[in-house]
Amino acid sequence: xxxxxxxxxxxxxxxxxxxxxxxxxxxxxxxxxxxxxxxxxxxxxxxxxxxxxxxxxxxxxxxxxxxxxxxxxxxxxxxxxxxxxxxxxxxxxxxxxxxxxxxxxxxxxxxxxxxxxxxxxxxxxxxxxxxxxxxxxxxxxxxxxxxxxxxxxxxxxxxxxxxxxxxxxxxxxxxxxxxxxxxxxxxxxxxxxxxxxxxxxxxxxxxxxxxxxxxxxxxxxxxxxxxxxxxxxxxxxxxxxxxxxxxxxxxxxxxxxxxxxxxxxxxxxxxxxxxxx
Amino acid sequence: xxxxxxxxxxxxxxxxxxxxxxxxxxxxxxxxxxxxxxxxxxxxxxxxxxxxxxxxxxxxxxxxxxxxxxxxxxxxxxxxxxxxxxxxxxxxxxxxxxxxxxxxxxxxxxxxxxxxxxxxxxxxxxxxxxxxxxxxxxxxxxxxxxxxxxxxxxxxxxxxxxxxxxxxxxxxxxxxxxxxxxxxxxxxxxxxxxxxxxxxxxxxxxxxxxxxxxxxxxxxxxxxxxxxxxxxxxxxxxxxxxxxxxxxxxxxxxxxxxxxxxxxxxxxxxxxxxxxxxxxx
Amino acid sequence: xxxxxxxxxxxxxxxxxxxxxxxxxxxxxxxxxxxxxxxxxxxxxxxxxxxxxxxxxxxxxxxxxxxxxxxxxxxxxxxxxxxxxxxxxxxxxxxxxxxxxxxxxxxxxxxxxxxxxxxxxxxxxxxxxxxxxxxxxxxxxxxxxxxxxxxxxxxxxxxxxxxxxxxxxxxxxxxxxxxxxxxxxxxxxxxxxxxxxxxxxxxxxxxxxxxxxxxxxxxxxxxxxxxxxxxxxxxxxxxxxxxxxxxxxxxxxxxxxxxxxxxxxxxxxxxxxxxxxxxxxxxxxxxxxxxxxxxxxxxxxxxxxxxxxxxxxxxxxxxxxxxxxxxxxxxxxxxxxxxxxxxxxxxxxxxxxxxxxxxxxxxxxxxxxxxxx
Numbered sequence: 001x002x003x004x005x006x007x008x009x010x011x012x013x014x015x016x017x018x019x020x021x022x023x024x025x026x027x028x029x030x031x032x033x034x035x036x037x038x039x040x041x042x043x044x045x046x047x048x049x050x051x052x053x054x055x056x057x058x059x060x061x062x063x064x065x066x067x068x069x070x071x072x073x074x075x076x077x078x079x080x081x082x083x084x085x086x087x088x089x090x091x092x093x094x095x096x097x098x099x100x101x102x103x104x105x106x107x108x109x110x111x112x113x114x115x116x117x118x119x120x121x122x123x124x125x126x127x128x129x130x131x132x133x134x135x136x137x138x139x140x141x142x143x144x145x146x147x148x149x150x151x152x153x154x155x156x157x158x159x160x161x162x163x164x165x166x167x168x169x170x171x172x173x174x175x176x177x178x179x180x181x182x183x184x185x186x187x188x189x190x191x192x193x194x195x196x197x198x199x200x201x202x203x204x205x206x207x208x209x210x211x212x213x214x215x216x217x218x219x220x221x222x223x224x225x226x227x228x229x230x231x232x233x234x235x236x237x238x239x240x241x242x243x244x245x246x247x248x249x250x251x252x253x254x255x256x257x258x259x260x261x262x263x264x265x266x267x268x269x270x271x272x273x274x275x276x277x
Numbered sequence: 278x279x280x281x282x283x284x285x286x287x288x289x290x291x292x293x294x295x296x297x298x299x300x301x302x303x304x305x306x307x308x309x310x311x312x313x314x315x316x317x318x319x320x321x322x323x324x325x326x327x328x329x330x331x332x333x334x335x336x337x338x339x340x341x342x343x344x345x346x347x348x349x350x351x352x353x354x355x356x357x358x359x360x361x362x363x364x365x366x367x368x369x370x371x372x373x374x375x376x377x378x379x380x381x382x383x384x385x386x387x388x389x390x391x392x393x394x395x396x397x398x399x400x401x402x403x404x405x406x407x408x409x410x411x412x413x414x415x416x417x418x419x420x421x422x423x424x425x426x427x428x429x430x431x432x433x434x435x436x437x438x439x440x441x442x443x444x445x446x447x448x449x450x451x452x453x454x455x456x457x458x459x460x461x462x463x464x465x466x467x468x469x470x471x472x473x474x475x476x477x478x479x480x481x482x483x484x485x486x487x488x489x490x491x492x493x494x495x496x497x498x499x500x501x502x503x504x505x506x507x508x509x510x511x512x513x514x515x516x517x518x519x520x521x522x523x524x525x526x527x528x529x530x531x532x533x534x535x536x537x538x539x540x541x542x543x544x545x546x547x548x549x550x551x552x553x554x555x556x557x558x
Numbered sequence: 559x560x561x562x563x564x565x566x567x568x569x570x571x572x573x574x575x576x577x578x579x580x581x582x583x584x585x586x587x588x589x590x591x592x593x594x595x596x597x598x599x600x601x602x603x604x605x606x607x608x609x610x611x612x613x614x615x616x617x618x619x620x621x622x623x624x625x626x627x628x629x630x631x632x633x634x635x636x637x638x639x640x641x642x643x644x645x646x647x648x649x650x651x652x653x654x655x656x657x658x659x660x661x662x663x664x665x666x667x668x669x670x671x672x673x674x675x676x677x678x679x680x681x682x683x684x685x686x687x688x689x690x691x692x693x694x695x696x697x698x699x700x701x702x703x704x705x706x707x708x709x710x711x712x713x714x715x716x717x718x719x720x721x722x723x724x725x726x727x728x729x730x731x732x733x734x735x736x737x738x739x740x741x742x743x744x745x746x747x748x749x750x751x752x753x754x755x756x757x758x759x760x761x762x763x764x765x766x767x768x769x770x771x772x773x774x775x776x777x778x779x780x781x782x783x784x785x786x787x788x789x790x791x792x793x794x795x796x797x798x799x800x801x802x803x804x805x806x807x808x809x810x811x812x813x814x815x816x817x818x819x820x821x822x823x824x825x826x827x828x829x830x831x832x833x834x835x836x837x838x839x840x841x842x843x844x845x846x847x848x849x850x851x852x853x854x855x856x857x858x859x860x861x862x863x864x865x866x867x868x869x870x871x872x873x874x875x876x877x878x879x880x881x882x883x884x885x886x887x888x889x890x891x892x893x894x895x896x897x898x899x900x901x902x903x904x905x906x907x908x909x910x911x912x913x914x915x916x917x918x919x920x921x922x923x924x925x926x927x928x929x930x931x
Contacts, residue, residue: 092523092525093524096527159424164507164521164524166524166525167521167524186508187506188424188505188506188507188512189506189507189508189509189513190502190506190507191502191507191517191520191521191524195503198398198503199506202401202405202407203406203407204405204407205424455658455660455662456662456664458623458649458658458662459656459658459662459664460664460675460679461622461623461648461649461650462621462622462623462650462652462654462656462724462727463650463655463675463676463679463724464650464651464653464680464727465650465675465676465679466650466679467650469678469679470679473667473675473678473679474664474666477664477666477667478664478665478666480666
């Protein structure tokens with residue numbers, strides 16, 4: 001009999017472990033970013049040791065992955081001898097890394113607010129807007145709820161998934177509904193855009209609100225339904241050089257390159273709007 | 278050998294054993310200390326970072342209460358379901374043999390190694406609106422499981438069930454079959470024997486297994502957010518709230534984790550207390 | 559319950575047990591059990607044999623815990639197992655009470671609930687089955703233990719509760735598997751006396767499996783000796799003790815045991831192992847003769863004893879000297895060799911030691927000769 005309590009005590013410890021496991025689990029989504037940042041830090045380390053000029057570490061919002069890989073290659077081609085290592089992740093997570101001193105040279109955020117967090121902490125130089133994203137409705141290929149325009153989402157029989165209010169794409173979705181004076185009760189507020197896209201492409205929900213760029217990269221799995229410009233919400237993408245960058249000049253060259261016309265074309269091809277428009 | 282003398286003597290002997298263990302060889306004590314420190318240190322570090330001033334304010338936020346309530350209810354339901362179906366499954370695994378049973382045993386452990394998010398996708402494929410079972414459920418009865426609290430319970434049960442099954446299966450295997458034989462010679466049916474003789478003998482293992490299952494369910498994140506989505510008050514459990522809070526306000530996330538941790542420890546301590554008094558009776 | 563108050567002879571006789579049990583256990587050395595067994599209501603039949611003889615296998619087969627390969631078990635008029643006819647009643651349906659060697663009291667239940675278990679499993683309510691359990695406990699003067707757990711009982715108490723639990727099932731047949739083996743030698747005697755009184759009050763047949771000859775001699779009406787899966791002797795306890803059929807059985811009662819042939823001309827038995835002994839009388843049956851001689855009935859001399867004092871005198875050499883309680887046992891190599899019990903005083907007086915040459919003598923009246931069949 002006396003061994004029961006011991007058993008429970010033992011299980012208690014395991015339970016704590018499982019709890020810890022929950023936080024471990026919660027970071028699975030962002031693990032790509034942490035893995036990325038560990039590569040980037042090792043790159044920086046080799047930079048400072050070997051003094052190999054022209055190695056840059058760029059932290060960028062996940063939605064920039066495709067375009068930045070292209071732009072990065074173009075930059076490397078235009079600046080022989082340079083090498084760019086990217087780390088993509090949620091903007092807020094990247095900002096936290098920079099504020100905490102993670103070695104980086106450039107920070108490109110999907111939200112002005114996140115950039116402000118980094119700026120307020122004195123971790124980055126002055127930022128510049130280089131792109132703008134807007135929102136769109138996506139529906140499953142067969143569009144089961146026959147969603148044609150924004151107002152259809154207010155129908156209580158239509159199952160809608162959006163991003164949670166804690167992440168920028170959720171803020172934007174709410175802004176769209178507010179502007180259109182629509183009362184939409186989403187069935188789920190997902191942790192990130194890709195989760196919304198998954199739910200739509202699996203047909204578990206009838207519609208979702210995502211960035212235009214996400215809809216265009218997933219166009220073989222979902223169908224986009226445009227949101228009228230008057231109701232649409234936009235997100236600004238600022239870019240800044242990290243204050244503690246070991247290659248300040250090169251980092252500045254990269255941000256200039258992102259703002260240059262060639263890069264702007266790559267961005268536009270992916271569905272981004274120019275910073276000016 | 279009189280009884281009054283032996284019973285009170287027992288706790289004393291056990292304490293003596295534990296003292297002896299404490300004086301064990303350093304080859305054991307050193308790694309034990311490292312293991313304990315490894316587990317405890319991050320928790321202590323978390324405590325240091327808790328924003329104590331905002332904690333009372335956070336605690337009173339209705340959304341936190343809702344998430345906590347949902348977490349406790351769903352984790353308890355998942356532990357209950359795990360017991361209801363896991364104990365019979367453990368019995369089958371412990372008593373049947375053959376290649377099919379070996380395959381089944383391997384499959385039971387799959388949720389342990391499967392990334393929970395993949396588990397969630399698998400659940401969607403089975404019970405989702407267009408899933409293998411979900412579609413007929415929707416077509417025939419108009420029942421859709423995803424994005425409901427039931428989906429939370431199912432997702433948590435999916436990841437928690439193996440903990441209970443494996444724990445109880447081990448207990449079934451080491452159980453002395455002599456008691457069941459004795460019950461048979463006393464005229465008891467197999468079901469009556471199972472309920473009144475076997476199950477009470479397994480109680481420690483069932484308890485340990487369901488505590489494990491409950492704790493795993495309480496911390497479940499990946500399968501839940503994938504299969505049940507995130508809807509505050511409906512499917513948003515504490516781990517989901519923690520994850521989303523981390524996006525906006527890491528301090529709040531730490532505070533929420535602390536609350537979850539404290540509630541978990543409190544429940545386990547209460548359970549332990551109850552069990553202690555139950556055993557002493 | 560009725561059985562407790564009335565002597566077994568007074569109550570309606572229970573069913574008799576008739577069993578032919580054949581079980582084959584394949585393995586490195588195939589074990590085969592083939593035993594015929596009969597037990598009358600109210601009688602106690604001891605199944606005696608060395609370890610590995612198949613006693614417990616036999617008991618488990620009758621209880622329904624092991625399958626027969628062939629044979630037939632009949633309790634009264636009903637056949638409870640007959641593989642050839644496809645009949646097999648499960649253990650729970652056999653109305654057979656079993657006391658296991660390790661008792662197998664349910665550790666999670668109180669003593670009362672253990673005793674109430676049979677009634678509960680027949681569907682009686684919790685209260686009524688506990689009431690009847692309390693009656694059984696009070697009849698056996700065990701009421702004080704009702705609320706204890708089995709772990710809080712001494713070995714003797716646990717044995718009594720196990721018996722009580724089996725009797726509370728009101729079985730037609732009672733099986734006891736080494737009921738005293740788990741007990742300290744110091745309390746075995748007392749517990750055996752109690753067991754005898756309880757078992758005597760049971761109206762049905764009782765089978766008692768034991769390897770301890772004392773259990774068989776003191777508790778049983780009949781003794782069935784099993785060696786290596788076969789019955790080697792079946793008789794009342796007195797005959798088992800005085801006329802053992804095998805060396806194993808003779809060893810149980812400490813007798814010197816010989817095989818031989820009658821030499822009717824000389825009124826003696828010529829022993830297979832050498833030498834001859836004159837018994838009180840020769841068995842009338844032709845064929846092999848068994849001879850039993852108690853170690854205490856043999857006298858030791860250092861010189862040839864005078865003729866006429868004892869019919870049997872023969873020389874030998876002491877191989878070993880061993881203290882056995884208040885006696886000293888000598889192992890003497892001779893024709894025939896014999897174990898001889900003498901007093902410690904005699905050993906000192908005669909200067910007996912390994913290697914000593916001695917003469918043995920035994921009166922004809924102490925030598926029992928009987929037919930081997």
